[in-house]
Amino acid sequence: GVSVVTKTMPSNEMTLESVKDYYGKVLHTSKDLKTSACTASGRPHPVVAKVIRSIPKEVREKFYGCGAPLPLGIEGRSVLDLGSGSGRDCYAAAALVGPTGSVVGIDMTAEQLAVARAHADQYCKSLGYDHCNLKFVEGYIERLEEAGIEANTFDLVISNCVVNLSPDKPRVLREVYRVLKQGGEFYFSDVYCDRRLPKHVQEHQVLWGECIAGALYTNDFIRYARQAGFGDPRILSSAPIEVHDPELKAVVGEAKFFSITYRLFKLPEGMLETLCEDYGQAVRYKGTIKGMEYSYMLDDHHLFEKGKLSLVCGNTAGMLGENGVSWLAPHFEIIGDR
Ligand SMILES: C[S@@+](CC[C@H](N)C(=O)[O-])C[C@H]1O[C@@H](n2cnc3c(N)ncnc32)[C@H](O)[C@@H]1O
Incomplete structure (x- = not known):
C-alpha cells in the first residue's frame, strides 16, 4: 500500500541533505544533469518565453525545471514558488504579476538561494518597478509554517520539478492547501511514474537527485492530492521522459516516467465532487x-x-x-x- 512505500524510503533527513548536496555542490549548470528529467520542459507560451529571455544569464543557466508552470492572467496576484532554485520561474512570475503583484520563492539550498537573491533588485529595476516584488526565503517545503508562510496568503502556488525530491509528499500537499487562499490554485510541473517504484530504486541517490527515484505513481499522487483537500486534480499537459544512461536505465527497467503539469484548485467544501456531475x-x-x-x-x-x-x-x-x-x-x- 501507499504507507509501505513511504516507510521503505531512507530517512527523511538523509534525503534532504543528499538533495541539498546535489543541487548545492554537485551540479553547476543544467548541462551537468545525467537524465533529461529535470530539463524536460516543453516550450513555454510565447508571452512567457519573451519574459524569460530578459532574465539574467546565471539564473537561467541553473534552471533545473521539467515544465513551465507559469499561468497567464496573473496580474496583481501573489505567487509562491516551492523549491525555487536559482529563481528562473520566480523572475518570470515577477514580470507576469506586474508591480502590484508579489512573488516569494522558497528553497532549502543556500547556494541556489544566493544566485536567486543576487540579481533580484537589479532585475526589478530593469522591469521599471519602484519596489522589488520578488523575495527568496530559506526553508523546507514540508514546513512552510516554520519559514513564516502564513495560511490563506497566496493566489497561486507554483513549483517546477521539486515535489518529487521531497521525502514527505503528502505533507507538502497539505502545506500548499493551507497557504493557498480560497479560490487559489497549485499549478505545478513535476516528474511522475506509471507504477510504484521499488525500494532499491528509491534508495538510488543519483536517481533521486535527478528527479527520477522520487517520482510518485500518478494514482498515488491523485490519492494524496484528494486527501489534502484538492478534489478533482486536472492534467494540463504531460510529456514522456527518457532515461538514456545505460547504467541508470538498468536500475529503472521498464518503469515509464512523465513530466506532468497538474492544476489543483482550493475551493469551498463540496464545490469539487469526487465525480463530475452535470447541473446543466x-x-x-x-x-x-x-x-x-x-x-x-x-x-x-x-x-x-x-x-x-x-x-x-x-x-x-x-x-x-x-x-x-x-x-x-x-x-x-x-x-x-x-
Ligand atoms: C530540480 S531543482 C528545480 C529548481 C527550480 N524550480 C527550477 O526549475 O530551476 C530542485 C530544487 O528544489 C529544492 N528542494 C528540493 N527539496 C526541497 C525541500 N524539501 N524543501 C525545499 N527545497 C527543496 C532544491 O534545493 C533545488 O533547488
Missing part, C-alpha cells in the same frame, strides 16, 4: 487573459473559445468561477447554478 451549467470565456485572447485551456480536455457557450460539469464551473470564488472568475461568465 455553462460557461463563456471573455477573452480577457493577455496571450490567450482567443481561447483558454483549463486542462487537456477543456478548451474554451472566446464568446462561445460551453456546457460544463459542476467541478469545472467551480474552477472557472462559480460564485466568484476561483481566481479565474473575472475571466468567465458562469451560467446556471447547482
Whole structure:
C-alpha cells in the first residue's frame, strides 16, 4: 500500500541533505544533469518565453525545471514558488504579476538561494518597478509554517520539478492547501511514474537527485492530492521522459516516467465532487487573459473559445468561477447554478 512505500524510503533527513548536496555542490549548470528529467520542459507560451529571455544569464543557466508552470492572467496576484532554485520561474512570475503583484520563492539550498537573491533588485529595476516584488526565503517545503508562510496568503502556488525530491509528499500537499487562499490554485510541473517504484530504486541517490527515484505513481499522487483537500486534480499537459544512461536505465527497467503539469484548485467544501456531475451549467470565456485572447485551456480536455457557450460539469464551473470564488472568475461568465 501507499504507507509501505513511504516507510521503505531512507530517512527523511538523509534525503534532504543528499538533495541539498546535489543541487548545492554537485551540479553547476543544467548541462551537468545525467537524465533529461529535470530539463524536460516543453516550450513555454510565447508571452512567457519573451519574459524569460530578459532574465539574467546565471539564473537561467541553473534552471533545473521539467515544465513551465507559469499561468497567464496573473496580474496583481501573489505567487509562491516551492523549491525555487536559482529563481528562473520566480523572475518570470515577477514580470507576469506586474508591480502590484508579489512573488516569494522558497528553497532549502543556500547556494541556489544566493544566485536567486543576487540579481533580484537589479532585475526589478530593469522591469521599471519602484519596489522589488520578488523575495527568496530559506526553508523546507514540508514546513512552510516554520519559514513564516502564513495560511490563506497566496493566489497561486507554483513549483517546477521539486515535489518529487521531497521525502514527505503528502505533507507538502497539505502545506500548499493551507497557504493557498480560497479560490487559489497549485499549478505545478513535476516528474511522475506509471507504477510504484521499488525500494532499491528509491534508495538510488543519483536517481533521486535527478528527479527520477522520487517520482510518485500518478494514482498515488491523485490519492494524496484528494486527501489534502484538492478534489478533482486536472492534467494540463504531460510529456514522456527518457532515461538514456545505460547504467541508470538498468536500475529503472521498464518503469515509464512523465513530466506532468497538474492544476489543483482550493475551493469551498463540496464545490469539487469526487465525480463530475452535470447541473446543466455553462460557461463563456471573455477573452480577457493577455496571450490567450482567443481561447483558454483549463486542462487537456477543456478548451474554451472566446464568446462561445460551453456546457460544463459542476467541478469545472467551480474552477472557472462559480460564485466568484476561483481566481479565474473575472475571466468567465458562469451560467446556471447547482
Ligand atoms: C530540480 S531543482 C528545480 C529548481 C527550480 N524550480 C527550477 O526549475 O530551476 C530542485 C530544487 O528544489 C529544492 N528542494 C528540493 N527539496 C526541497 C525541500 N524539501 N524543501 C525545499 N527545497 C527543496 C532544491 O534545493 C533545488 O533547488
